[in-house]
Amino acid sequence: MLSESGSPALPDTIPVTLTVNGQERRLQVAPWTTLLDLLREELDLTGTKKGCDHGQCGACTVIVDGKRINSCLALAVQKDGAHVTTIEGLSSGSLHPVQAAFLEHDAFQCGYCTPGQIMSAVALIEEGRARSRDEIREHMSGNICRCGAYANIVDAVEDVLKSKSSSFREAAE
Numbered sequence: 001m002l003s004e005s006g007s008p009a010l011p012d013t014i015p016v017t018l019t020v021n022g023q024e025r026r027l028q029v030a031p032w033t034t035l036l037d038l039l040r041e042e043l044d045l046t047g048t049k050k051g052c053d054h055g056q057c058g059a060c061t062v063i064v065d066g067k068r069i070n071s072c073l074a075l076a077v078q079k080d081g082a083h084v085t086t087i088e089g090l091s092s093g094s095l096h097p098v099q100a101a102f103l104e105h106d107a108f109q110c111g112y113c114t115p116g117q118i119m120s121a122v123a124l125i126e127e128g129r130a131r132s133r134d135e136i137r138e139h140m141s142g143n144i145c146r147c148g149a150y151a152n153i154v155d156a157v158e159d160v161l162k163s164k165s166s167s168f169r170e171a172a173e
């Protein structure tokens, strides 16, 4: 079908299947729906925050197929078939170690950036690329905290990194 301008018309909705926090979700979404809006508006997973909506603040960070992304920059239809983890899917009964470390280090003030910071930290630790405070700062530079809780955030991430590497060492001994 052609639109009035002569270009092919987009369908009103497109089927998308996602596994979100371990649960398969089959949805009909408008082609322009972002993953962020799908999570918040359709699935009621409002833990993922909308800050800038332009890929500049990191508040909307979620993990898709093992990688952290800004969900405001991804169209839901592009992620058809993907596995998505949001802040709601991190804990299963008890807090994820990164969540526990954020609590322990008081790594939030208003808390608005916190879900994105935590999701980014979880993926960063899995990536195994950050070893020092400077590297933690560098690799989390896409996550902006307007309250300036950065020092405590780095403390929290560093704590989990250290405990993870010591548990690797123990396993190897």
Ligand code: FES
Binding pocket: 049, 050, 051, 052, 053, 054, 055, 056, 057, 058, 059, 060, 061, 070, 071, 072, 073
């Ligand atoms: S809301 Fe996505 S990066 Fe700011």
Ligand code: FES
Binding pocket: 107, 108, 109, 110, 111, 112, 113, 114, 144, 145, 146, 147, 148, 149
């Ligand atoms: S805790 Fe408020 S923006 Fe980070």
